[in-house]
Amino acid sequence: MRNWYTAQELAGLAGMPGTERGVKKAAERLGWEGQRRLGSSRAIEYSFAVLPPETQAALLAASVNVEEAEVATASVPKVIERDVISSSRLLDSQRDVMTARLAFVREIERMSQVVSQQRAIMTLVGLARDGQLSPYLAARVERANDRKTADRSLSERTLKRWLADYRKHGEAGLAPARRKADLSVPEWAADFLRCYQRPTKPAVERAYAEFCTKYRGNTPSIHQVRRFLDKLSPEARERGRYSAQELKAFQPFRRRTTKNLLPGDVYTADGHKFDSEVINPHTGKPHRPEITTVLDVATRRVLGVSIGEAENAIDVMFALRDAIQRGGMFALFYVDNGSGFANEAVREVVDRLGGEMVHALPYNSQARGLIERAHQTIWVAAAKKLTSYIGADMDKHAGTKVHRISRQQLRDQGHTRLIPTMAEFMAAAEIEIEDYNNKPHRALAKIRDTETGRMRHMSPNEAWEAARATGWEPMLAPPELVNDLMRPQVVRRTVRGEITWDGNRYFLNELRHIHGEDVRIAYDVRDASRIWVRTMDGELIGEALLDGNASDYMPLNRIEKARGRRAQGQLKRGIDKLETLTGARVELVASTTAPNANLEPAQLEQAQHYAELAMERQAAEFEVPGDAMARYDLWQQLDARQRAGETLSLDEASWHASYPRHIDFKSIQRMYDFAAEQARA
Template sequence: MTVRKWFTSRELAGLPGMPGTERAIQIRAKRERWEGQGRLGSKAIEYPFAVLPTETQAALLARLVTTDQQQAAEAPAQDVALRNDISVSRLTDEQRAVMTARLAFVREIERMSQVVSQQKAITTLVQAARDGMLSKYLEDRAARANDRKTADRTLSERTLKRWLASYRADGEIGLAPERRKADLGIPDWAPDFLRCYQRPTKPAVERAYAEFAEKYQGDRPSIHQVRRFLAKLSPEARERGRYSPQELKAFKPFRRRSTKNLMPGDVYTADGHKFDAEVINPRTGKPFRPEVTTTMDVATRRILGVSVGESENSIDVMHSLRDAIERGGMFALFYVDNGSGFANDAVREVVDRLGGEMVHALPYNSQARGLIERAHKTVWVAAAKRLVSYIGADMDKHAGTRVHRISRQQLRDHGTTRLIPTLSEFMDVASVEIEDYNNRPHRALAKIRDPQTGRLRHMSPNEAWEAARSSGWEPMLAPPDLVSDLMRPQVVRRTLRGEIAWDGNRYFLDELRNLHGEDVRIAYDVHDASRIWVRTLAGELIGEALIDGNAEDYQPLNRIQKARERLAQGQLKRGIEKIERASGQRLELVPKAIGPSSNLLPEQKQAALEYAEQVVGHQAIQADAFQVPGDSMARYRLWKRLDARVASGELLDDEASRWHRSYPDTPEYLDILDMYEFTAASTAHA
C-alpha cells in the first residue's frame, strides 16, 4: 500500500470532515491557513495529509486500503510480470548490478539441482566460496551479491535460501536490494526558514540562516541540515519568492509552439524595443534612446515593418503596421502584448477596418512572444553594438563614461557631436541590419540545398517568403487609399473663420467658412505637417487644409525691397560720417552712391575697408564687417544666403568667401544637412 501525502480539493470534496464542494474547501484552507503547494503540471493546489481533520485522514486511509486490495485481486498474472519489468527499469545501476549478481547464484543452484538436491547444491556453493574454489565468473559476483561494506562477504546457506525464496516470490525484482529513499517530508522549521530565504533580494543561505537562527524558538537545525533540505526541493519550489512569477517560468516546463502549418500573412506579431544606444533627436537636438516598433511575419520570420519614436505609442504602432501591410499584404491575426501602444482603441479600430483580429498575449508571459523578442536581440542589439554611443549592460564602464562626457562637452561647445549618430544615420544602420536579417539563414525555417555550395542549409526569411509564393500563395494587398486613410490618427478640433489650430500651426480651408465655430475631425500625418485632412464628426471628408493657406505678404514685396535699400543706404551714410568724425578727414568711396553696400563692386568695398582700418582701426568697421553667428542654425542659414548670392553670380568679399568655402566641410554642416534630408525622405515616404 502506497500512502500519499498530498491531496487536492477535488480529491477531498465530500469526505467525512470536509465540505462537499471544492470552493468551500479552498475557503476553509485559506481561513485556517493550511499549508499548500502547487501540484506539478497543474494549477491545482494540494494540501498535506497532516493538516486534515482526523475523520478525513481515516477515510483516506480506508479508501487507499480498499483500492489496493481490489487492484491486487483483479490484477492478472501477466500484469504482475509487467509491473516487475517496470520496477526493474526504475532501479539504479547499483541495484541492478547487485540483482544480476544474485541472479547468477540462483541460476547456478537451479542447474545443480537437476543433478543433486537443492540442499546439496547450496551446501556445495557455500563450501566452494569458503575454500576459494568458485569459478572466476561467480567469484567476481560473490562480493557484489552480498552488498555489504564489511570485509566479510562470503556466502552463507541462509543467504542463498533467502535469495531463492525472494526470486520465486517476486521474480528477479525480489533480488534487488532496497535503498533508503530521501525523506521528502517538510521539517517543522522549514516554513520559518523559507520566510527568511525566499525573498526578492535573493539572500545567501548563510545570511538567511543567520536571520532565521535569531528568530526561531524551537529546536534549531544546523546549516548543513538546511542545505540538505534545500537540495531536496525542486528549483521551482526553492526559488519561489526569490523570483517574480514571470521569471519563475524559466524553471517550469513549457509548451513549444510550432509554426510549420502557418502560411505568410496568417499571423503578424509586433513589439517595441528600447534601443540600447543614444541617437540625436532631430526635434530637440539632444541625445535620446529611440523606441523601435517592429512588425514580423510569424511563418517566415520576415521583418516587414519598422517605426521609430520617442516611446511606445499607438502612432508608431500604426506606422509599423502600415509598412508591414504595404510590403507583405493583409494579415489574419495580429499577435501583440498588452502595452499601451497596442491595447488602445485607435490600433484596434485599424485592425478591425483591415479585417484582421488582434490577439493579446497573457500578462507576464513574454515567453509566448519569443519570436519577436529573439529578433530584437538579433537585429537591434547587434545594431546598437555597432555604434560608439552603445550603453548596454555589457558596455565597458570606463569607455561608456568617456563617450558620455566627451559627447556632452561637444554638444555644449559646438551644438553637434560625431560620437552620437543622427537619426538618419541610425536609420541607415537599421536598414542594413534588417536587410541582413531577412537574407540570413534562419534555423527555425526549413532546409534547402544552397545553389552555390551545394550544401544543406536553412532558408532565409526572404527565401521562405518567395518559396510560399512559388507554391501558389499570393499576399492579399489592401487598397493604398484605405491604408493611408486608416493609418492617420484623428483628433477633434474647432474651426474659426475657416482656420483650424493644430500643433502650433494654423491650417486654412475655404470650405470651412460655413462651419464657423463647429467641431470637426482632423487626420494628420506625423511625417508631413504641411496639411491636414478635415472631416465632419460623421466622418465625411471635407478637404485638405494647408498650413498658412490664407497667409499673404504683409506688404507688397517691391515696397519692402525699396525700404530695405533705403535702410542700407542710411546705414552706409552713418558709417561714413562716423569714420570722418573720428579721423577728421574727408572720406570718398565712390563718385555717386548707386545702391546699398551689398551692391558695391568688390574693389570699392575692399578699398573702403582698408582705408577705414588705417584711419580708426577695427572699431570703425564693426558695423559693416563680416561676422559669423554663434548659433549653429544661424550659421547654416547665413551659408544658405551666401550660397544663393554666389549662385546668382555675385562676388563675395575675401572673408565671407573663405568661410563660404570652408563651412560645408565642417561636421556641423553635415549633421544639419542629414537632418533635413531625413525629414524630406520621411515626408516623401509618408
C-alpha cells in the same frame, strides 16, 4: 545436470573406485540400474539416483563449476521473458544487485531439474563456504549480498528469500529497495527561507547569520541548512529571489513550432530601447531612440520598422503600415500589453484591416521569444558597433570617457562625431535590416548553396520567395486604403468652417453648413498641412487646409506703397538735416550697373564673364559633407583653389580657416604623414 553417467565419467569421484573397471564391478555387485548409451553398443550408463550420496554431491559441484559463458548463454532467454518494464526504472546500482542475485536463482532452477531444490541450495551454500564456486558466481557473491559487512557469503535463508521474491515479482523483486530521501520539512525552514528568499539574493552565509539572530528555537548548523536547500527544487528554492517573470527560467515550457505557418499568417511586433545614444533632431541632445519592429513569424523576415522617442501608438501604426506595404495583409497580430499596442487606435486599424490582435500573457516574454531574439541579433549587435554604446557590456571607464568628451564637444562645437545623428542612425538601421533578411537563419529549413554546394539554412528573404514559389502570394492592400487606415482619428467640433487641432486652425468651406457639430478628423503626424474631415457616420467631407481661410491683414501692394512713402520721407528728412548742418546742398547719386566706358570691349567681356562665375559661386549653397574623409578632401580642394589665387566665398573661406582646428583634420593628416613616411622608408 544429466540423469545418466558412464563408468568412465564416474571413475575417481568421491565414493567411486579410481578406475573404470572398478566402477563396473561395483555396479554389478550393488545392482545399479543401467542402460546402454544411445549410439554405442557396449557403453553402460548408470542412473544418478542409485549413486552414493557423496558421488551425487561431487556431480552437483561439478555441474555448478561450469564455464561462465555457458551460464550466461543459458540465462539469456529467461531474462527476456521477465518483467523488463519494472526493471527499466531501476538505478544502475539496483540493477547490478538484481543481476547478481538472478545468477544464483538461475543456478538453483537448473540444478532443481535433477535434485531437489533444498539439495541444490545446500550445495551452493557449501561451495560458497569452501570457496569452490565458479569464477562467474564467486564474482557475484559480494554484489548479490549488497552489504558492507565483512561476511558476504551465501546462506540457505538468503537464497530461499531470493527465490520467493523472484517467483512473486519477477526480476524487479530481486532489486534492493531504493533509499528514499528525507523530504520532511524541519520546523526552522520557514524562518530561514524568510531570510533567504529575498530579491536582494543574499548568500547562504549572510541569510544564516540573520536567521541565527532571530530564531529562538534549537538553531541548526549551516551544513544542515545547505542540505535542506539541496533537497528543494530550483523553482521552490529561488521563489522570492526572482520575480514571477524571471522565475519562469527554472520552469518547463512549451516549444512552439512554425513549420505549418505561411507568410502573413502571424505578424509579431515589439518595441526595443536602443542601447546606444543618438542625437535627437528636435532637441540636439543625446537620447536613446525606441525602435518598433514588425516580424513575420513564418519566415522571420523583418517587414516594418519605426523609430521614435518612446513606445506609442503612432510609431506602432507606422511600423505596421510599412509591414503591410512590404508583406501584405496578416491574419494575427501577436503583441504584448504595452501602451503602444493596447490602445484603441491600433486595435481599430487592425479590426478595419480584417485581422485579429492577440496579446501575450503578462510577465510572459518567453512566449514572444522570436521578436526578442531578433532584437538581440539586429539592434543589440548594431548598438555595439557605435562608440556611444551604453549597454551592460560596455567597459565602464571607456563609456565614461566617451560621455565626457561627447558632452564637451556638444557644448563647445554644437556637434560631435562620437554620437551619430538621427539621419546617420536611420541609414545604418536600413543596412542592418537588409543584412538580417539576407543572412541564413538557423530556424528556417536547409537548402543547398548554389555557390559552395554545401547545405545551409535559408535566409528570411529566401524563405519568403520559397513560399511564393509554391503558389502563395501576399494579399496587398491599395496604398490609398493603407494610408487612410493608418491615419489616427479624433473627434472635434466645427466653428464657422474652422477646426482647431494641435494648436493649428484648418479651414474647409463645406463645413459652413454643419457649424457647431462634431466631426471626425484624420491626421498625418508627418504632415501638418492638412487634415481629412469625415462625418460621424464615416463619410468623407474633404481636406481641410492649414490656415485655409487666412489672408494678409492688408493687400501687399498697399503695404509696399506705404513702405516706399515712409522710406522717402525718412530720406528727405535726413537730407534736410545734413544741409542744415553743413550749409551746403546735398545730392544723392543713384548707383548704376552700366559698364565703364574706359574699358576695352575684350576687357569688358572678360570682366563680365568673371563676375558671372563669381556670382554663381556665391549663389551656390556651400554644404559640408557628413563623412570625415569627404570633409578633408573638400578642404584640400579649397586650399588648392586659394593657393592658385582664386577667391573663395564667405562660407568657403570661413570653413577653410576653421576646419584645420578640428580633431578629424589633425588625425587624418597624421595618418597621411605616417603613410608617406612608410612609403619613403
